[in-house]
Amino acid sequence: MVALLMAAPLVAGCASPAWDDADYGSKAGATAEAAASSVALVRLAVENEARLTRPYLQTLLTETATELGGVDSQFGAVQPPSQAAVAVRAEITGLTSEAAERVRALLNEVRLREIRDPGKAAADLAALGDRLRAFAGEQPS
Amino acid sequence: MKRFLAVTLGILTAIGGFVDIGDLVANALVGSRFGLSLAWVVVVGVVGICLFAEMAGRVAAVSGRPVFDLVRERLGPRAGLLNLAASFGINLLTLAAEIGGAALALELATGIDYLLWVPAVGLVAWLVMWRVRFETMERVFGLAGLALVVFLVAFFALDPDYGELGRQLTHNPSDDGAATYWYYAVALLGAAMTPYEVFFFSSGGVEERWTRRDLGVMRANVFVGFPLGGLLSIAIAACAATVFLPQMIEVGTLGQMVLPAGLAFGQIGLALVIFGVFAATFGATLETALSSGYSISQYFGWQWGKYVRPREAARFHATLLVSTIVAVALILTTIDPIKVTEYSLVLSAAALPLTYLPVLMIANDPDYMGDRVNGRLSNTLGTLYMILLLLVAVAAIPLMLATKAGQ
Numbered sequence: 001m002v003a004l005l006m007a008a009p010l011v012a013g014c015a016s017p018a019w020d021d022a023d024y025g026s027k028a029g030a031t032a033e034a035a036a037s038s039v040a041l042v043r044l045a046v047e048n049e050a051r052l053t054r055p056y057l058q059t060l061l062t063e064t065a066t067e068l069g070g071v072d073s074q075f076g077a078v079q080p081p082s083q084a085a086v087a088v089r090a091e092i093t094g095l096t097s098e099a100a101e102r103v104r105a106l107l108n109e110v111r112l113r114e115i116r117d118p119g120k121a122a123a124d125l126a127a128l129g130d131r132l133r134a135f136a137g138e139q140p141s
Numbered sequence: 142m143k144r145f146l147a148v149t150l151g152i153l154t155a156i157g158g159f160v161d162i163g164d165l166v167a168n169a170l171v172g173s174r175f176g177l178s179l180a181w182v183v184v185v186g187v188v189g190i191c192l193f194a195e196m197a198g199r200v201a202a203v204s205g206r207p208v209f210d211l212v213r214e215r216l217g218p219r220a221g222l223l224n225l226a227a228s229f230g231i232n233l234l235t236l237a238a239e240i241g242g243a244a245l246a247l248e249l250a251t252g253i254d255y256l257l258w259v260p261a262v263g264l265v266a267w268l269v270m271w272r273v274r275f276e277t278m279e280r281v282f283g284l285a286g287l288a289l290v291v292f293l294v295a296f297f298a299l300d301p302d303y304g305e306l307g308r309q310l311t312h313n314p315s316d317d318g319a320a321t322y323w324y325y326a327v328a329l330l331g332a333a334m335t336p337y338e339v340f341f342f343s344s345g346g347v348e349e350r351w352t353r354r355d356l357g358v359m360r361a362n363v364f365v366g367f368p369l370g371g372l373l374s375i376a377i378a379a380c381a382a383t384v385f386l387p388q389m390i391e392v393g394t395l396g397q398m399v400l401p402a403g404l405a406f407g408q409i410g411l412a413l414v415i416f417g418v419f420a421a422t423f424g425a426t427l428e429t430a431l432s433s434g435y436s437i438s439q440y441f442g443w444q445w446g447k448y449v450r451p452r453e454a455a456r457f458h459a460t461l462l463v464s465t466i467v468a469v470a471l472i473l474t475t476i477d478p479i480k481v482t483e484y485s486l487v488l489s490a491a492a493l494p495l496t497y498l499p500v501l502m503i504a505n506d507p508d509y510m511g512d513r514v515n516g517r518l519s520n521t522l523g524t525l526y527m528i529l530l531l532l533v534a535v536a537a538i539p540l541m542l543a544t545k546a547g548q
Contacts, residue, residue, distance in 0.1 A: 033389075040388045041397055044404070051407035055252030056396065056415070063394040133389075 022140045024078065024085040028092045029139030031075040035096045036132035038064045038071070042103055043125035049118045054110060061107040068100040088139075095132055102128065152366040159370020160289055160377075161425035162242035163235070163332040163489075165418065166482045168374045169398035170547075171325050172381025173391050174317065176309035180375050182326045186333020187371035189526050191363050193497050196504035196515065196523070197339045198359040201346030203513045208343045210439040211509060212499045224499060225440045227492040229433060232337050234485040236429040237468040240266070241478025242422035245395040249415050256473060263469035266426045270461055275348045275447040282424030288417030293376040295405035295414075301383040309382065324540040324547045327533055328483065331490035333371065334530075339496060340432040344439070348448050353513070394479060433464040483546060491537035493530040501527060 042064050045057060052060075072093065080086045102125065109115050171179050197208045204211070209228075213221035244258035269278060308314075313322060351359060380401035385392055392398050395418065402414035431447075438445035438457040445457040472478055501523045504515045515523065541547075 034391070037389060037391045041385075041390045041392075041400075044384070044388065044390070045400065048404055052403050053408050053411055056249050056403070056411055058252045059249050060394075060396040060400070063396050067393065 019081070021082055021085050021088075024081055025088060025139040026141060027075065027078055028088050029136040029141065031071055031092055031096065032132045032136035032139070034071045035068060035099050036129050036136065038067050038103070039099050039125050039129040039132060042106065043122050043129065046106065046115060046118050046125065047122045049115050054114070058107065058110050061103055061110060065100060065103045065107055068096060068103060072096045072100060092135060095128070095135060099128055099132070152362055152369070155283065155362045155366020156287060156369040156373065159367055160286060160373050160421050161235075161335070161428075162238050162422050162478075162482050163335055163486050164374045165242070165377060165395070165398060165421070166479055167325070167329050167332040167486055168377040169381045169392050170483075171329060172378030173385035174315050175322065175325060176314045176382040176386050177306050177375075177379060178309050178311075178313040178315075179322070179326055179329055180310060180378060182329040183333055183371050183374050183378070185529075186330045187368050188522075189330075189497075189529075190334050190338060191367050192519065192522050192526060193334075193339055193500050194342050194367065195360060195363045196500050196519065197343035198346050198351070198363060199356060199513055200500070200503055200509065201343045202351040202353055202356050202359060203511065204509045205347065205352075206509075207340075207347050207435065207439060208500050208503055209340060209436055211503050213440055215503055215506065215509075216499060221440055224495050225436055227495045228336050228340070229436055231485060231489050231492055232340070232429055232433050232436065233464060233468060234471075234481060234488065235335065235337055236426065236433065236464060237471040238478055238482040238485050239422050239426040239429055240465075240468050241472045241481060242395065243419055243426055244472070245478060246415050246419035246422060249396055249399065250412075250419070255478075256475065259469055259472050262423065262426065263465050266423065266430060267462060267465050270427060270430060270447075271451060271458065275345070278427060279345065279424075282420050282427065285420030286417060286424055288413050289373055289377075289421060291402050291406070291410055291413045291417060292380050293373060295402045295410060296376050296379045296383065298405040299380065299383045299401060301379065306379060306382060314386065318544075320540060321544045321547055323536065324487075324544045327490045327537050327540055328486040328547070330533060331486035331488075331493070331537075333374070334493060334497075335486075335489055336492065336496040337429045337432040339500060340435055341428045344432070344435040344446070348446050350448070430461050430465050430468075434458070434460040480546075484541075487537050487541050487546075491534050494527060494534050497530060498527060 042061065045052060045060055049057060075089075075096070076093065080089050102121075106115060106121060115121055168183070200206070200208050200211070209224075212224055216224070240259060240262050241255070243262045244255040247253070247258040247262070248255040315322070346355075346359065349355075377398075381392060381398070384390075384401045384404060385397075390397075399411065399414045399418060403411035406413070434457045435445060437443075437460045438454070441456075443456045444454045446454060451458045471481070501515075501520075503509055504523075505520065507514055
């Protein structure tokens with residue numbers, strides 16, 4: 001039981017290798033879906049920013065920035081099996097890095113005072129979310 | 142009138158005390174991924190916990206001893222030790238998860254990192270267990286946990302698509318495979334039937350000196366309070382299904398899970414839900430820590446309980462203290478409390494037969510129960526549930542490994 005308990009987080013946290021381009025693409029798609037989920041959540045919070053407390057918003061954005069960082073580093077640990085996969089990696093890491101940067105920027109604004117232009121921030125996040133979902137849709141499932 | 146108030150207060154306490162970090166996490170996660178398609182598991186879990194909690198409460202009221210005081214006597218020291226080892230390990234993991242949950246709630250309220258709150262939560266929990274009367278402690282945190290009713294009200298305020306939610310009751314809206322669906326079904330059952338609930342309920346009955354005359358009050362708490370607590374669990378899932386599922390948002394943190402209340406009622410809703418989460422997790426911290434002390438002390442035959450002075454139950458209080466320190470240390474390793482919760486739920490599910498089989502056996506033993514042994518309905522349902530729990534226990538770990546813990 002103890003061994004299983006200790007093994008479980010390791011199993012869950014492992015980035016398994018990609019066997020071929022299809023497998024790599026599938027992992028890239030899952031990464032894009034996870035990032036899109038985080039971006040959608042932040043958009044929801046930003047749209048309702050005036051109705052939420054600052055400590056709450058700060059914590060929510062910190063958690064999401066950490067989540068996006070985790071998604072990025074977990075996928076980054078998977079070796080691309082071909083040159084085509086290298087191009088896929090460049091595209092997805094570009095998108096997830098952009099997502100992480102946007103969330104961190106919003107977090108800084110909340111820490112300083114409040115989100116300067118919530119409407120624009122929400123629209124930018126919606127566009128980024130659409131790009132992530134479109135990328136995920138192009139990958140093999 | 143006094144009796145009526147006591148029953149009402151007990152029921153309200155049972156509702157507020159039913160939801161803990163496991164229920165919060167499991168229901169919000171499941172609601173955001175599977176909508177209401179796993180609501181049936183909550184119903185199965187609530188029927189199960191009602192069935193076995195009633196048996197455990199009846200044993201406490203009739204024999205004057207908690208169920209696990211009788212396990213070693215009835216099953217022998219070896220079987221009792223196996224039971225103790227499994228239940229104590231899972232209880233400790235649940236205690237760590239509850240402390241982490243209370244600290245996370247404080248982070249949401251203040252913006253100060255939860256790791257700074259963890260030692261404070263542990264210290265205050267220990268002080269409460271040391272100084273506050275059992276009944277006061279149970280009532281205050283049980284009633285404060287009722288603030289989570291905000292999830293139920295928020296659900297209606299969010300203007301849900303009732304047709305879609307109704308459809309989800311019979312159709313899984315997720316693309317995830319069957320293994321992931323069943324993994325979360327197991328986790329939800331583990332959340333609804335967490336072993337510490339029965340340890341605490343049974344030992345609490347002895348702390349409150351239940352007798353045969355209290356059977357009615359005990360049954361009202363179980364058969365009204367627990368199902369209403371289950372309704373709260375479903376409300377958490379329904380809020381997640383309403384807010385997150387249509388936008389394909391998978392929640393993974395406590396901060397994300399409480400967002401629906403903020404969207405429905407703004408800052409007041411958010412404050413209420415965070416208060417409710419803190420009360421529920423802090424109350425469960427006390428219950429799990431006490432359950433650790435109860436199980437160890439009852440197995441070894443030490444003096445136990447809060448109805449005697451700490452000096453007279455020194456080893457019981459030492460167990461509480463050590464369990465709390467170990468749980469605090471575990472969370473301070475920076476392990477994610479939500480992950481700890483998820484693993485504790487699945488491991489709880491794997492150990493459910495070890496907890497509930499002795500309850501069923503002792504509730505059928507006329508030497509302890511006299512004319513209050515299980516009736517035909519209790520035994521039929523109890524046997525069916527034991528078969529179900531055995532299947533769940535066998536499937537829990539393979540499902541966790543096969544799905545990489547539900548990923």
